[in-house]
Amino acid sequence: xxxxxxxxxxxxxxxxxxxxxxxxxxxxxxxxxxxxxxxxxxxxxxxxxxxxxxxxxxxxxxxxxxxxxxxxxxxxxxxxxxxxxxxxxxxxxxxxxxxxxxxxxxxxxxxxxxxxxxxxxxxxxxxxxxxxxxxxxxxxxxxxxxxxxxxxxxxxxxxxxxxxxxxxxxxxxxxxxxxxxxxxxxxxxxxxxxxxxxx
Numbered sequence: 001x002x003x004x005x006x007x008x009x010x011x012x013x014x015x016x017x018x019x020x021x022x023x024x025x026x027x028x029x030x031x032x033x034x035x036x037x038x039x040x041x042x043x044x045x046x047x048x049x050x051x052x053x054x055x056x057x058x059x060x061x062x063x064x065x066x067x068x069x070x071x072x073x074x075x076x077x078x079x080x081x082x083x084x085x086x087x088x089x090x091x092x093x094x095x096x097x098x099x100x101x102x103x104x105x106x107x108x109x110x111x112x113x114x115x116x117x118x119x120x121x122x123x124x125x126x127x128x129x130x131x132x133x134x135x136x137x138x139x140x141x142x143x144x145x146x147x148x149x150x151x152x153x154x155x156x157x158x159x160x161x162x163x164x165x166x167x168x169x170x171x172x173x174x175x176x177x178x179x180x181x182x183x184x185x186x187x188x189x190x191x192x193x194x195x196x197x198x199x
Contacts, residue, residue: 003093003130005067011121015078015198016114018121020064021071021085023057028073028082032106039104042140044168047104060102063089072122074105076114083109086118088126096133098126103146113199119153120194127186134182140167141175152197154190155179 011018030053032039037048047056063069071087084105091098100122105114126132139146141160151157157179164176181190 005064005070009070009125011072011125013117013121015076015117016083016121017075017077018072018086018118019075021057021060021073021087023054023061025073025082026053026057029053029057029085032084032104036107039106042143042146043102043104044165045102046168060085060087063087067091071102074109074114074118076109076112078112079108083114086122088122090136093130096131097136098130098132098134099136099138100126101137101139115149116153116194116198120191120198123153123181123186123194124191127183132183134180137179137181138176139179140165141177147177147179150179153181153194154185155181156185 008020029047030050033047033049033053040046040048045056045059047053060069060071064071068091069087069089070091071085073085074083075081076083084103086100086103088098088100089102103115103118123135126135137150137155139150141147157177159178161176161178163173165174167174
């Protein structure tokens, strides 16, 4: 797959625009960073506070420069405002796999259906443009909200990686749940069901 990580890849429908995340998006995301720091409670890579947000953006852009990640910023057309971020990562074109994650939204955008619109565009692009065979998702096994959201778009639970990752500022290690959608799942059922659920 000859994919240009530097290209201005934009995914868009009537509700949302996903465009490449840039370090210049600092001001667009700063209100969440300052006012909603608990957004990253389950995340090792945090963007709460100005310093963490700066590093978050630098790391995301570096991942794109290294051709291992492709981060997006999320713009909600209904409110005419930026809503959060998401990305493809651990991209492996040889084996046709990638992970979809680092997804977060501001409080006012949760439960609005925005996530399903984003996931539809991202999955459609992964399977139909990038020709991926497998899209994987992972989360802290105690993050029930995130797990419920992944199941609602058609993800299949594959299992739990025990004692998998450290947790922020603690000696405790987390268990990580692994979910996935395969290309055949996408075309056989997930695409149609997810599209029908968009509001």
